[in-house]
Amino acid sequence: MEKIPILRMGNYLLVTIQVDMHDRLAMALQEDLTRMISDTEARGVLIDISSLEIVDSFIGRMLGNIAAMSRVLDAETVVVGMQPAVAITLVELGLSLAGVRTALNVDAGMELLKAAV
Amino acid sequence: MAIVSSENLPIRAEIDIVTVRRRVREIAAGLGFTLVDQTKMVTAASELARNTMIYGGGGSMRAEALNGPRTGLRLIFEDKGPGIPDIDLALRDGFTTGSGLGLGLGGSKRLVSEFQVLSRVGEGTTVTITRWK
Amino acid sequence: MSTLPQSLAIPGILARDEQMILSDWLKEMSTGARRADLIKDNELRAQCAQFLKLVRQAAQTAGSNFKASVWDPVREMLGDVSRNRALQGFTPSETATFVFSLKRPLFNRIQEEYKGQPHAMAAEIWAATELLDEMGLYTTEVFQKSKEELVRRQQEELLELSTPVVKLWDGVVALPLIGTLDSARTQVVMESLLQAIVQTNSRVAIIDITGVPTVDTVVAQHLLKTVTAARLMGADCIISGVRPQIAQTIVHLGINLLDVTTKATLAAAFNVALQRLGVQFVKDVPKG
Numbered sequence: 001m002e003k004i005p006i007l008r009m010g011n012y013l014l015v016t017i018q019v020d021m022h023d024r025l026a027m028a029l030q031e032d033l034t035r036m037i038s039d040t041e042a043r044g045v046l047i048d049i050s051s052l053e054i055v056d057s058f059i060g061r062m063l064g065n066i067a068a069m070s071r072v073l074d075a076e077t078v079v080v081g082m083q084p085a086v087a088i089t090l091v092e093l094g095l096s097l098a099g100v101r102t103a104l105n106v107d108a109g110m111e112l113l114k115a116a117v
Numbered sequence: 118m119a120i121v122s123s124e125n126l127p128i129r130a131e132i133d134i135v136t137v138r139r140r141v142r143e144i145a146a147g148l149g150f151t152l153v154d155q156t157k158m159v160t161a162a163s164e165l166a167r168n169t170m171i172y173g174g175g176g177s178m179r180a181e182a183l184n185g186p187r188t189g190l191r192l193i194f195e196d197k198g199p200g201i202p203d204i205d206l207a208l209r210d211g212f213t214t215g216s217g218l219g220l221g222l223g224g225s226k227r228l229v230s231e232f233q234v235l236s237r238v239g240e241g242t243t244v245t246i247t248r249w250k
Numbered sequence: 251m252s253t254l255p256q257s258l259a260i261p262g263i264l265a266r267d268e269q270m271i272l273s274d275w276l277k278e279m280s281t282g283a284r285r286a287d288l289i290k291d292n293e294l295r296a297q298c299a300q301f302l303k304l305v306r307q308a309a310q311t312a313g314s315n316f317k318a319s320v321w322d323p324v325r326e327m328l329g330d331v332s333r334n335r336a337l338q339g340f341t342p343s344e345t346a347t348f349v350f351s352l353k354r355p356l357f358n359r360i361q362e363e364y365k366g367q368p369h370a371m372a373a374e375i376w377a378a379t380e381l382l383d384e385m386g387l388y389t390t391e392v393f394q395k396s397k398e399e400l401v402r403r404q405q406e407e408l409l410e411l412s413t414p415v416v417k418l419w420d421g422v423v424a425l426p427l428i429g430t431l432d433s434a435r436t437q438v439v440m441e442s443l444l445q446a447i448v449q450t451n452s453r454v455a456i457i458d459i460t461g462v463p464t465v466d467t468v469v470a471q472h473l474l475k476t477v478t479a480a481r482l483m484g485a486d487c488i489i490s491g492v493r494p495q496i497a498q499t500i501v502h503l504g505i506n507l508l509d510v511t512t513k514a515t516l517a518a519a520f521n522v523a524l525q526r527l528g529v530q531f532v533k534d535v536p537k538g
Binding site for chain 1: 156
């Protein structure tokens with residue numbers, strides 16, 4: 001099974017989701033990220049979803065879980081690049097993604113992370 | 118109401134959910150739905166396909182392109198699983214707690230124009246969603 | 251409802267006399283509303299020939315029961331013809347003429363076929379009439395729907411033009427709303443604001459409702475959805491133009507605006523936006 005690559009940039013971890021994820025891949029990402037945050041003692045995680053054309057409840061929960069788990073490991077998570085159509089759909093679906101910080105793009109996201117840590 | 122084309126997709130493994138998303142996106146785009154409407158339909162399909170697989174023990178989705186006089190897309194999710202004992206409760210159960218118990222039915226209902234659930238305990242469930250252009 | 255005979259005549263007649271019926275049909279159309287300016291002769295001829303073929307095929311299997319799914323290809327073709335004519339500028343009756351002008355040629359053939367059998371002739375003509383009437387009504391239905399769709403699309407385009415999103419500063423956009431906010435309009439407006447946020451990289455979006463006469467729960471819900479969607483994308487919204495009456499209504503209706511910042515004026519909202527972006531204006535003090 002292919003895995004989503006996690007890049008390390010100093011104290012931060014950067015993930016770019018570019019494929020249409022099946023559930024198992026999403027779970028694997030969740031596990032890999034958590035492990036890496038712990039291993040590298042990362043202070044921040046940036047998840048770029050600008051290529052994701054849909055975010056359903058499973059992926060939404062995954063993002064929420066990652067944010068919660070990283071917080072327990074003393075790291076901040078920021079999700080960036082959500083597409084307008086996806087945002088509109090999530091609102092209609094009733095998913096608020098509370099607890100997940102968001103930013104417009106990678107630059108804005110990094111700014112947020114640096115300010116937080 | 119004329120069914121211009123119809124196709125069946127099996128929902129047996131997790132990977133089929135991805136296929137469902139891709140195919141629904143292609144059909145909806147082909148019918149000329151706006152990007153937002155496509156996304157809503159694909160998301161609803163993803164939710165319902167997952168339900169079919171996880172709670173229904175696997176099943177199938179039939180996609181029907183409708184034309185005449187209105188253009189629309191109808192998706193029918195069928196399984197021969199345990200069925201839903203309390204449909205009203207299932208529809209009310211949302212994502213507020215994010216506990217994972219929500220079947221995603223209530224949310225999906227808001228994404229489509231027409232929504233119908235038929236279920237018999239011990240026999241199976243059929244969810245039909247339709248989106249008009 | 252009386253039971254009609256499944257028409258036995260039409261398929262046979264169409265099979266035998268197709269060419270004659272085709273030319274008579276075209277002749278009928280040319281006397282009435284031909285609209286040669288909108289459709290060429292050979293195009294019309296091809297359409298009619300195709301139609302007759304489809305009708306013959308369907309009638310062979312399902313007789314005159316237009317509701318049977320066997321008639322779907324005919325329905326599809328009629329739908330296409332109607333839709334195209336609606337877009338091309340035909341009138342509704344000019345479009346329905348496509349079907350109705352087929353009556354006389356068809357009835358002539360039936361009369362010849364059943365000469366001397368008045369009962370059978372009457373039954374066949376009745377079945378044919380019912381069938382063609384249903385087809386004619388169907389074309390009118392589709393025509394109507396197409397026209398409505400066209401008008402709706404034009405309205406949408408007008409709406410888009412009338413809800414311009416303005417870039418106030420690097421990172422700040424404003425959406426001045428004017429007029430009533432119904433469901434359809436709000437969708438368009440929401441989408442254009444969110445698109446603008448992405449395109450201009452704006453972290454703050456000001457939604458000005460000075461020009462919105464009433465804010466009820468429906469409007470408030472729409473505003474909230476927009477704010478929530480923007481937040482999911484990483485942008486903050488400020489609602490400006492909240493007049494005292496609107497503030498009263500909001501409290502009175504128990505609408506919960508969550509933690510959305512609201513301001514009375516666009517200027518005040520702009521100030522807040524700049525603060526959030528960390529922008530400061532420094533006054534130039536002249537030397538000497």
